Amino acid sequence: MALIGTALSTLVLAACTSNPGAPVQETERKGPTGVVPDGLSAFYGQALTWEDCADYAKTDNDKEQLGKDGLRCAHLTVPLDYGKPDGDTITIGVLRKPATEPDRRIGSLVVNPGGPGAAGLSAAARLSGVGELNKRFDFVGFDPRGVGSSEPTVRCLTDQERDAERAEDDELDTSPAGVARQDAEQEEFAAKCAERTGKGAAMLANVGTRDVARDIDVLRSALGDEKLTYLGYSYGTRIGTVYAESFPRNVRAMVLDGALDPEQDAVGELVAQGEGFQKAFTDFVAWCVQRQDCSLGRDAKQAQTNFQQLIRPLGTRPVELADGRKLSYGDATTGVIQALYSEQLWEPLNTGLNEVKQNKGRILMLLADSYEERGKDGHYSTTQDAFTAVRCVDDPRVTDPNVILEAQRRYKAAAPFLDDGNPPTASLDACAYWPVPNTGEPHLPRVEGIPPILVVSTTGDPATPYEAGVNLARALGGGLLTYEATQHTAFLQGVACVDDAGSAYLTDLVLPEEGKRCSG
Structure with a gap:
């Protein structure tokens, strides 16, 4: 040098x-x-x-x-x-x-x-x-x-494919056929990333x-x-x-x-994040139950159950929106997660949950769109595609069914407000099918x-x-x-x-x- x-x-x-x-x-x-x-x-x-x-x-x-x-x-x-x-x-x-x-x-x-x-x-x-x-x-x-x-850009899904993916709630089907379908979709996603990203697998x-x-x-x-x-x-x-x-x-x-x-590691990080969002949800509930219009009632001990009873039905009965889109279970929980990033979003979160009671979903969808970076014109940034591409090479892939099942169990225990009521499965993510090996892994940094x-x-x-x-x-x-x-x-x-x-x-x-x- x-x-x-x-x-x-x-x-x-x-x-x-x-x-x-x-x-x-x-x-x-x-x-x-x-x-x-x-x-x-x-x-x-x-x-x-x-x-x-x-x-x-x-x-x-x-x-x-x-x-x-x-x-x-x-x-x-x-x-x-x-x-x-x-x-x-x-x-x-x-x-x-x-x-x-x-x-x-x-x-x-x-x-x-x-x-x-x-x-x-x-x-x-x-x-x-x-x-x-x-x-x-x-x-x-x-x-x-x-x-x-920056060029080339990592790109995996079209705007229309991203909308369709968000609306489907496929992850709620935990039958063997449902899991097989999810795995096939993740494999297809990884293939699309390699095909649609400039310079292909070399870029990934x-x-x-x-x-x-x-x-x-x-x-x-x-x-x-x-x-x-x-x-x-x-x-x-x-x-x-x-x-x-x-x-x-x-x-x-x-x-x-x-x-x-x-x-x-990726599993430990997932569980720790679940614990973090559960704590933020608990803080939101403590704020909410002091209000006359609290969407989850006035009893903090009952609030989580009320939340699940409000959100889970969206998995089979999504809310129809004025623009023709549907608020799915996945979009509703994404909107909630977006709002839990900051106390400044608790007010719209409470309003959005009250809307769901009225079979409306505009505010939760706006929060989900913000998280997904979907513009008013229906065009998405490529952030979510790049997120997956980076995580798939920054950490070793997880393919052991026993590890995946245990991770899901631990996550449900860490963040029970996000438990969809279905049993854990060993479904794979896109990284399991990624076309290139990882280039990083968790370790204690050496910074002399x-x-x-x-x-x-x-x-x-x-x-x-x-x-x-x-x-x-x-x-x-x-x-x-x-x-x-x-x-x-x-x-x-x-x-x-x-x-x-x-x-x-x-x-x-x-x-x-x-x-x-x-x-x-």
Whole structure:
């Protein structure tokens, strides 16, 4: 590996165009900077051509966020397979909001919102307007390989196929024939992913977190930063952990919020998440029963039974909606799960459950559509496809029927409010049929040489339970900031105690005092 000194930076305006209304492009070369792995100098030293972000918007939310002033976007070129740097290449969509006080600029703050498979451009655009960090840092977002504006995109189902899948509730048929049909559908799904994704199985083999972390290091260098300053939420904490293990001496600072436990296998993670959502449901019930209009009654002990009696019938009698769609059992539970991510959604959740009593389902369907990233025009983002593709290579596949049955039993016990009333089955998921092997697995990260990092963990986080953050902070030898609330992630979400501590750390590299706790 070669160490490159401080790189010269060049900035060139694009040649005049015959279209005077076209946005000006700026080509900028700031790399290579820092340590460059052998054979990758051309990638680490590439120029970035910054332009208007309109063509990078893929969803309604993208169009809203990427239309803000001061944003510029570019494509970063990286190897499809880092083991073959002279082979095929792919591109990564990148957004930058420059520091508003350039004389005091520290560097770039690279943001990832999680998923896996969530697009990062919109997240960085939105977060750049929160707090004071954009004064000192360029806010940089990226769409991970295979996602959003990055090319090629992981794609498995059409919009019509996704709608049909959501409406079917096939998982409720636990007969041998039903299980066989589910397995066949999962096998077909995996085949469609390989067929419809650009560069096919080769892309699926290199779409995991191992490769995203390598892309971030190329981005770090191309941005001209010798060290990486990173903010990762939810699954973005796994990306940050893998980066820290792969490039420990390239880290300046990291805030990892809503952590995944690095040693937890897929079954353990599923069960822990079930426990988290059960706790969030219990907190919702405690809030709800204080209201005259509580959809689940006024008795907290009876509320879970009332919920199941309200939702389970949708498996055979879905609610007809005005647009011709149907609120299935699966969509109803997805809508509920979406609302349990934040206390701010409890009010619409209660209203939505009251609607179901009236044989209506508009609000729960809106919540489910938000989770599934279905736009008003019926078009889906590819987040759910990418989610599956990444998880199928980040963890070993689970095919042992006994392990699957035990996992389902444990999940039903951990999250009884989501128990559909059917016995567990040994049905397989798409990863069992994935056309390429996994490239990652749970393990204790080895991060010798990493500077102190900050983990933020929320006591009532339903998706990434609190103890996962405790374990990640311990594994990385970092600091832990505890937020006492029921929601998923906390930093830069308007909680002054959390925002101030995290911002001070990113700016001054000083961890909050040991044991620091914040409350809303």
